[in-house]
Amino acid sequence: xxDAAGIGALEDYLHRQIPLSAAMQVSVxxxxxxxxxxxxxxxxxxxxxxxxxxxSASAIATLAAWTLLHVRLRAAEIPCxxxxxxxxxxxxxxxxxxxxxxxxxxxxxxWPGFLAMLVRRxxxxxxxxxxxxxxxxxxxxxEGRFVALLA
Amino acid sequence: xxDAAGIGALEDYLHRQIPLSAAMQVSVxxxxxxxxxxxxxxxxxxxxxxxxxxxSASAIATLAAWTLLHVRLRAAEIPCxxxxxxxxxxxxxxxxxxxxxxxxxxxxxxWPGFLAMLVRRxxxxxxxxxxxxxxxxxxxxxEGRFVALLA
Numbered sequence: 001x002x003d004a005a006g007i008g009a010l011e012d013y014l015h016r017q018i019p020l021s022a023a024m025q026v027s028v029x030x031x032x033x034x035x036x037x038x039x040x041x042x043x044x045x046x047x048x049x050x051x052x053x054x055x056s057a058s059a060i061a062t063l064a065a066w067t068l069l070h071v072r073l074r075a076a077e078i079p080c081x082x083x084x085x086x087x088x089x090x091x092x093x094x095x096x097x098x099x100x101x102x103x104x105x106x107x108x109x110x111w112p113g114f115l116a117m118l119v120r121r122x123x124x125x126x127x128x129x130x131x132x133x134x135x136x137x138x139x140x141x142x143e144g145r146f147v148a149l150l151a
Numbered sequence: 152x153x154d155a156a157g158i159g160a161l162e163d164y165l166h167r168q169i170p171l172s173a174a175m176q177v178s179v180x181x182x183x184x185x186x187x188x189x190x191x192x193x194x195x196x197x198x199x200x201x202x203x204x205x206x207s208a209s210a211i212a213t214l215a216a217w218t219l220l221h222v223r224l225r226a227a228e229i230p231c232x233x234x235x236x237x238x239x240x241x242x243x244x245x246x247x248x249x250x251x252x253x254x255x256x257x258x259x260x261x262w263p264g265f266l267a268m269l270v271r272r273x274x275x276x277x278x279x280x281x282x283x284x285x286x287x288x289x290x291x292x293x294e295g296r297f298v299a300l301l302a
Contacts, residue, residue, distance in 0.1 A: 018204050019196075019197065020171075046170065051234075055171060055209065055211070056171050091234070
């Protein structure tokens with residue numbers, strides 16, 4: 001589990017490297033090898049119905065999943081680039097206030113094979129998922145496929 | 152096809168109602184019943200690799216598809232709320248500069264039935280798609296399912 005200093009540095013990294021995350025006022029609430037939790041207020045992410053804009057929901061879910069893989073790859077000390085290849089997003093209920101995206105691996109057992117493939121073939125794919133949480137309930141679900149390329 | 156004044160008003164509406172579209176510096180390039188084209192520069196939408204952040208790509212594709220349906224529903228003079236239910240996004244190639252999202256209906260013939268259902272049942276579903284364009288090539292593909300609710 002990442003301590004407060006590590007979380008602050010990770011949040012600075014996201015805001016600097018991906019300026020939309022600063023515009024969305026995304027903060028990092030928790031980060032470990034098991035999960036990453038990002039938080040954002042509604043105001044910068046609102047839509048015409050005063051609920052969460054679907055594009056913001058998808059963007060924070062993508063960012064949470066990407067950040068989890070980034071944290072894991074950094075811990076593995078394998079310098080690489082990580083980009084998204086495809087995703088699916090389901091919007092289950094309206095989000096009326098501040099919200100979180102919690103990312104996990106759908107299949108943690110795939111991780112060692114992913115790393116081995118990345119080192120051997122210089123390129124490997126992995127899936128990550130996020131749930132969007134509002135008021136203690138799941139408001140959306142994201143499944144993404146990412147590609148890592150050895151730097 | 153919408154004239155310059157109509158396009159300006161639509162762009163103002165998007166920036167006001169969905170502030171993330173202003174943060175992304177989205178502009179409306181074209182709008183008709185057949186298609187909507189949105190444009191954005193790379194800088195506010197960049198990632199750690201100096202290419203387009205996947206979350207921005209998905210957000211502008213969502214916004215283009217939503218805007219096309221919004222324009223069509225406004226022309227039909229049916230007051231309703233329009234929200235996204237699910238989407239899939241494929242990221243085909245990196246985007247290295249300003250980009251566009253062009254939305255169309257995958258099945259325009261479904262439109263009359265959609266309107267009839269919306270009036271009769273107060274709720275109806277419709278699909279819209281967007282392609283992400285960079286440097287004259289398709290860089291990503293979005294398919295979304297939207298729900299309209301009679302106001």
